[in-house]
Amino acid sequence: MPPILIDTNLLVYLYDQNQPGKQAQSHRVLEQLELTHSGRLSVQALAEFFSVATRKLSPSLTAAEALEQMNLFTRLWPVFELTPMIVMEAGRGVRDHRISYYDAQVWAIARLNQVPVVFSEDFGDGSILEGVRFVNPFSPEFLLEKWL
Numbered sequence: 001m002p003p004i005l006i007d008t009n010l011l012v013y014l015y016d017q018n019q020p021g022k023q024a025q026s027h028r029v030l031e032q033l034e035l036t037h038s039g040r041l042s043v044q045a046l047a048e049f050f051s052v053a054t055r056k057l058s059p060s061l062t063a064a065e066a067l068e069q070m071n072l073f074t075r076l077w078p079v080f081e082l083t084p085m086i087v088m089e090a091g092r093g094v095r096d097h098r099i100s101y102y103d104a105q106v107w108a109i110a111r112l113n114q115v116p117v118v119f120s121e122d123f124g125d126g127s128i129l130e131g132v133r134f135v136n137p138f139s140p141e142f143l144l145e146k147w148l
Helices: 008-013 020-035 043-055 063-076 084-097 101-112
Strands: 004-006 039-042 117-119 132-135
Touching: 004 020, 004 101, 008 020, 008 043, 020 039, 039 043, 039 063, 043 063, 043 101, 084 101, 101 117, 101 132
Parallel strands: 004 039, 004 117, 117 132
Antiparallel strands: none
């Protein structure tokens, strides 16, 4: 399995009791990324997870629960830091590819850290942007076995 950047939505759905199908799929995908040591995270995903899990989930996680989960995530997968170069590359992504800034930041993190695949539902499934492929793990066409 190649290195795969985990977008925030996979982390959030793991705790979203209102989306049982996505919750189960998120659990399956993240478990395989753990077992194969192929998952990667960004500081951005951790920050977004905390914000969404404590404010937008229903029921929401407490700050202590969200911190505990973030601690677990950082023990499971390497975490890429947010650097000035990533911020600049994200700006280039907005300018050249006309994507939103925070989506461009996800792309820049993957590209500059040589991670060829991003698992996210926020991009066109199967689209490739300067060598980074976006795969929606919640798509009906997604086959986890293909990535093992």
